Amino acid sequence: MSTPTRLLLAEDDPTLADALSANLRQAGFEVVHADNGAVAEYLLLNQPFDLGIIDLGLPMVDGLTVLKRAHAARPALPLLILTALDSLESRVAGLNAGADDYLTKPFDFPELEARVGALLRRARLVGTPARQPVQTSGQLSFDREGRRAAIGGSPVDLSPREWLLLDLLLSHEGKVVTKEQIGQAWAGEGNEPGTVAGALEVYIHRLRRKLEGSGLGIRTVRGLGYLLEAAG
Structure with a gap:
């Protein structure tokens, strides 16, 4: 039950x-x-x-x-x-x-x-309380309750949208996250229709740079979305 x-x-x-x-x-x-x-x-x-x-x-x-x-x-x-x-x-x-x-x-x-x-x-x-409050993947430590992220012990500064994006990718690690899912995650942030698609590539680029040294990478799956995986 x-x-x-x-x-x-x-x-x-x-x-x-x-x-x-x-x-x-x-x-x-x-x-x-x-x-x-x-x-x-x-x-x-x-x-x-x-x-x-x-x-x-x-x-x-x-x-x-x-x-x-x-x-x-x-x-x-x-x-x-x-x-x-x-x-x-x-x-x-x-x-x-x-x-x-x-x-x-x-x-x-x-x-x-x-x-x-x-x-x-x-x-x-x-992200809900039922999910892991602290998730470790590669060199990345992601503390949902404390709203902190670190790579190899060094803090990573994330904007609110970058935080939501990384949280979503981590919760579906190894699986494709669609642009529609990201749009729902960003709902309530003042987005107008069409603004998610226009801004998403910018945030993906920023997040890729901030994940350098973590052993993780964000792969673009053309026509579908994005996938967080171990860096090759």
Whole structure:
């Protein structure tokens, strides 16, 4: 029997929290509810979750602070913010703090469920807690939880897109990763249609240079995508 997907719902409105918890459980999720920011922060930092849903207007510790601390401690954990503030500044602040998506109140449950599903699919594509937190291949050490990479003990500086790209290639080492898969991994990064294809070759070139000395290479499989393999 598979383990149910575990969500943290941080929401201080008891009526909304009860309704969302009931709907999420009916949709097949295991839900843990926190009614203030202090409890939400403690749970996110000390218990395993597949996704966090965080209201920005939490008491005791505000949602934005919880978001920042959770993202710093567990950068691979998908985080969805709920906000009653529909201003551009509020949305930008949440996304810059580490949120992967946001939903403005009031909203319909099917939209929340769809956004949760999309974030979980992306997380499973680019890295989830069930995968190796630290992966070693050749001279490369890749620490997903700590968000660190090193070659022969020397740190490798990776941009956010380079990190996602390398994570995806490592998780499919020896198998072809398509441009469509990379496009999904980069979803939510502000990409417009067509920009992934235009930028991808640049990032592949940069990543090849940064992998020098690792014993790994990225091979272009024409018409299909890219494959990470031992350097010949």
